[in-house]
Amino acid sequence: xxxxxxxxxxxxxxxxxxxxxxxxxxxxxxxxxxxxxxxxxxxxxxxxxxxxxxxxxxxxxxxxxxxxxxxxxxxxxxxxxxxxxxxxxxxxxxxxxxxxxxxxxxxxxxxxxxxxxxxxxxxxxxxxxxxxxxxxxxxxxxxxxxxxxxxxxxxxxxxxxxxxxxxxxxxxxxxxxxxxxxxxxxxxxxxxxxxxxxxxxxxxxxxxxxxxxxxxxxxxxxxxxxxxxxxxxxxxxxxxxxxxxxxxxxxxxxxxxxxxxxxxxxxxxxxxxxxxxxxxxxxxxxxxxxxxxxxxxxxxxxxxxxxxxxxxxxxxxxxxxxxxxxxxxxxxxxxxxxxxxxxxxxxxxxxxxxxxxxxxxxxxxxxxxxxxxxxxxxxxxxxxxxxxxxx
Amino acid sequence: xxxxxxxxxxxxxxxxxxxxxxxxxxxxxxxxxxxxxxxxxxxxxxxxxxxxxxxxxxxxxxxxxxxxxxxxxxxxxxxxxxxxxxxxxxxxxxxxxxxxxxxxxxxxxxxxxxxxxxxxxxxxxxxxxxxxxxxxxxxxxxxxxxxxxxxxxxxxxxxxxxxxxxxxxxxxxxxxxxxxxxxxxxxxxxxxxxxxxxxxxxxxxxxxxxxxxxxxxxxxxxxxxxxxxxxxxxxxxxxxxxxxxxxxxxxxxxxxxxxxxxxxxxxxxxxxxxxxxxxxxxxxxxxxxxxxxxxxxxxxxxxxxxxxxxxxxxxxxxxxxxxxxxxxxxxxxxxxxxxxxxxxxxxxxxxxxxxxxxxxxxxxxxxxxxxxxxxxxxxxxxxxxxxxxxx
Numbered sequence: 152x153x154x155x156x157x158x159x160x161x162x163x164x165x166x167x168x169x170x171x172x173x174x175x176x177x178x179x180x181x182x183x184x185x186x187x188x189x190x191x192x193x194x195x196x197x198x199x200x201x202x203x204x205x206x207x208x209x210x211x212x213x214x215x216x217x218x219x220x221x222x223x224x225x226x227x228x229x230x231x232x233x234x235x236x237x238x239x240x241x242x243x244x245x246x247x248x249x250x251x252x253x254x255x256x257x258x259x260x261x262x263x264x265x266x267x268x269x270x271x272x273x274x275x276x277x278x279x280x281x282x283x284x285x286x287x288x289x290x291x292x293x294x295x296x297x298x299x300x301x302x303x304x305x306x307x308x309x310x311x312x313x314x315x316x317x318x319x320x321x322x323x324x325x326x327x328x329x330x331x332x333x334x335x336x337x338x339x340x341x342x343x344x345x346x347x348x349x350x351x352x353x354x355x356x357x358x359x360x361x362x363x364x365x366x367x368x369x370x371x372x373x374x375x376x377x378x379x380x381x382x383x384x385x386x387x388x389x390x391x392x393x394x395x396x397x398x399x400x401x402x403x404x405x406x407x408x409x410x411x412x413x414x415x416x417x418x419x420x421x422x423x424x425x426x427x428x429x430x431x432x433x434x435x436x437x438x439x440x441x442x443x444x445x446x447x448x449x450x451x452x453x454x455x456x457x458x459x460x461x462x463x464x465x466x467x468x469x470x471x472x473x474x475x476x477x478x479x480x481x482x483x484x485x486x487x488x489x490x491x492x493x494x495x496x497x498x499x500x501x502x503x504x505x506x507x508x509x510x511x512x513x514x515x516x517x518x519x520x521x522x523x524x525x526x527x528x529x530x531x532x533x534x535x536x537x538x539x540x541x542x
Numbered sequence: 543x544x545x546x547x548x549x550x551x552x553x554x555x556x557x558x559x560x561x562x563x564x565x566x567x568x569x570x571x572x573x574x575x576x577x578x579x580x581x582x583x584x585x586x587x588x589x590x591x592x593x594x595x596x597x598x599x600x601x602x603x604x605x606x607x608x609x610x611x612x613x614x615x616x617x618x619x620x621x622x623x624x625x626x627x628x629x630x631x632x633x634x635x636x637x638x639x640x641x642x643x644x645x646x647x648x649x650x651x652x653x654x655x656x657x658x659x660x661x662x663x664x665x666x667x668x669x670x671x672x673x674x675x676x677x678x679x680x681x682x683x684x685x686x687x688x689x690x691x692x693x694x695x696x697x698x699x700x701x702x703x704x705x706x707x708x709x710x711x712x713x714x715x716x717x718x719x720x721x722x723x724x725x726x727x728x729x730x731x732x733x734x735x736x737x738x739x740x741x742x743x744x745x746x747x748x749x750x751x752x753x754x755x756x757x758x759x760x761x762x763x764x765x766x767x768x769x770x771x772x773x774x775x776x777x778x779x780x781x782x783x784x785x786x787x788x789x790x791x792x793x794x795x796x797x798x799x800x801x802x803x804x805x806x807x808x809x810x811x812x813x814x815x816x817x818x819x820x821x822x823x824x825x826x827x828x829x830x831x832x833x834x835x836x837x838x839x840x841x842x843x844x845x846x847x848x849x850x851x852x853x854x855x856x857x858x859x860x861x862x863x864x865x866x867x868x869x870x871x872x873x874x875x876x877x878x879x880x881x882x883x884x885x886x887x888x889x890x891x892x893x894x895x896x897x898x899x900x901x902x903x904x905x906x907x908x909x910x911x912x913x914x915x916x917x918x919x920x921x922x923x924x925x926x927x928x929x930x931x932x933x
Binding site for chain 1: 619655860882
């Protein structure tokens with residue numbers, strides 16, 4: 152596997168473009184291949200946004216030829232009008248492509264409980280559509296168009312050893328604790344896989360990646376990941392899954408690193424759990440804990456908070472078996488060994504906390520199962536960004 | 543029911559005292575009545591602190607004649623040495639009282655993963671013990687001695703119409719999402735109730751009060767509520783429960799209002815839920831949401847975040863049935879009526895958000911069950927306090 156240039160346009164058959172003006176953005180992704188297989192995963196929030204309802208329905212009937220996404224308005228909690236607006240968005244692009252609106256995926260991100268700005272979108276569709284292209288810059292423009300409080304564009308493309316390419320763009324910075332999707336991720340591959348294989352691969356990859364990211368613990372109404380295969384190259388499912396895992400985990404780490412106000416990426420690796428569910432619960436509790444997150448921001452060697460988070464996570468835990476290690480900047484500090492506190496390590500811990508990436512390893516000591524979760528520190532800027540988001 | 547002066551010493555048979563020096567504190571509470579009935583509830587964190595293990599064991603064998611509590615060190619995640627330290631604390635007080643150490647309750651609050659400072663405690667026990675008294679100031683000193691990042695002392699005492707008194711002190715400001723107890727609450731009554739009635743009353747009251755408070759969503763290793771009855775006055779269990787509810791809810795609101803860095807108390811009232819469990823989950827999700835909490839801090843009328851939190855809470859929710867109202871400063875803003883957005887209310891909402899107490903009412907519209915939860919806003923000062931807690 153190697154990284155390649157070009158973002159989602161590195162995948163054969165994919166054209167893209169986007170525009171961002173102030174809070175509003177419009178992104179288009181069109182797959183031109185003769186045969187397409189597409190699948191998606193959606194938020195489990197019971198308040199689910201209109202574009203997700205429409206896209207989920209469309210996926211049941213058709214393969215998605217193209218995706219239209221806007222930023223600035225989530226079109227969530229907008230009732231029947233929201234549904235009409237989402238269909239209208241699909242129509243905006245299907246008219247151009249001369250296909251059925253049911254062949255369009257629709258995505259939105261932004262403020263909840265506000266109606267779509269149709270005027271802005273219809274005023275910019277021509278401009279974006281007319282410059283659709285398969286260039287690196289086009290993927291870039293598309294990835295930028297879906298950003299909200301994101302400070303970095305999130306894009307990755309790989310080529311597997313068998314020549315298959317897998318690429319994706321994502322956005323997400325706040326309201327991040329995805330549950331079956333991330334804020335928005337659009338994934339493309341030229342692999343030839345059945346819908347069933349594609350479905351299964353996406354679910355598995357998302358469970359290991361986007362579903363293991365926590366910025367603030369708020370699960371969005373608009374989380375969605377869509378995967379389009381342009382069916383140009385044969386590929387073993389197992390080989391494909393390895394590549395897809397890599398792409399999804401890369402995007403997930405970008406989201407965590409770019410968490411609202413974040414200065415540090417936190418990776419929590421839990422091992423020795425009785426079940427995978429336990430390992431996932433403990434890893435996520437650690438990166439979700441406001442006390443762990445603020446301690447890491449302040450470089451405060453308050454490691455007891457990690458143990459407390461594992462303890463309340465719901466995972467089976469025996470405090471006399473836990474081991475704990477922090478690492479960062481190529482240094483490490485072993486703080487607890489099978490329940491025994493290793494004293495005199497606080498200065499080492501404080502010093503490695505200067506690192507921009509902190510790895511926390513917890514061995515629960517009760518079994519063979521592990522999981523990794525990603526998060527970020529909690530800073531003054533998270534409060535600032537979110538105290539003044541809509542105004 | 544009326545409020546009375548005197549804190550826990552308002553209850554017949556109770557003497558108290560405490561001292562606070564820098565981060566260290568020592569509090570003593572002694573119940574002198576001939577007959578005592580005592581009960582407690584403890585954190586469900588699987589990493590449970592040593593003093594809780596000891597107190598829970600003691601309660602199985604004896605009634606607790608007295609309580610010794612320290613602040614500054616949680617004596618949590620301290621293994622066998624921690625157990626010995628907690629027993630030593632019990633012995634420190636039982637020697638004075640010439641009773642069994644098994645008749646002593648032990649509580650600790652402070653940094654996790656540090657050993658107890660025996661020298662400081664044995665250096666101050668005489669001073670605190672010798673001035674034990676039944677005065678208002680003594681209850682005060684006791685309540686102050688258990689404070690950590692708390693900025694206000696938390697104390698309440700009521701007299702029921704039948705003359706029974708119920709009083710309590712509590713501490714708690716961060717690492718607050720109690721699960722069967724709060725950081726620390728010590729409750730006293732002169733009511734004559736059986737242990738079974740006392741147990742049942744405490745569990746019910748705690749479920750409606752301390753278990754419905756969220757400051758940051760971190761469940762502590764040291765949460766504990768102890769209730770001592772000095773058995774002087776007959777009391778119907780139902781009457782007693784009403785009084786105990788009031789005392790526990792009052793203390794809970796004090797904890798939420800004094801959440802680390804908080805400027806505002808948030809009360810989330812959920813009604814119309816299919817089950818009580820659903821109502822509780824939705825109410826707690828709202829006061830736990832970092833996005834709701836930062837919006838309230840910034841007076842940002844971003845009400846969609848409340849709906850999103852209800853949606854991911856796990857409660858059964860149908861977005862077309864939800865109604866939403868904010869109130870504060872004797873003003874109210876109805877934002878959603880049975881799924882329909884009431885437009886033009888954002889200025890009203892912004893203006894009432896000036897209030898120091900914000901009430902958020904969500905009617906789920908699916909059933910008859912309700913619950914109320916309390917929390918506070920998330921501010922720069924929460925980050926500041928917790929980024930530099932141990933250093």
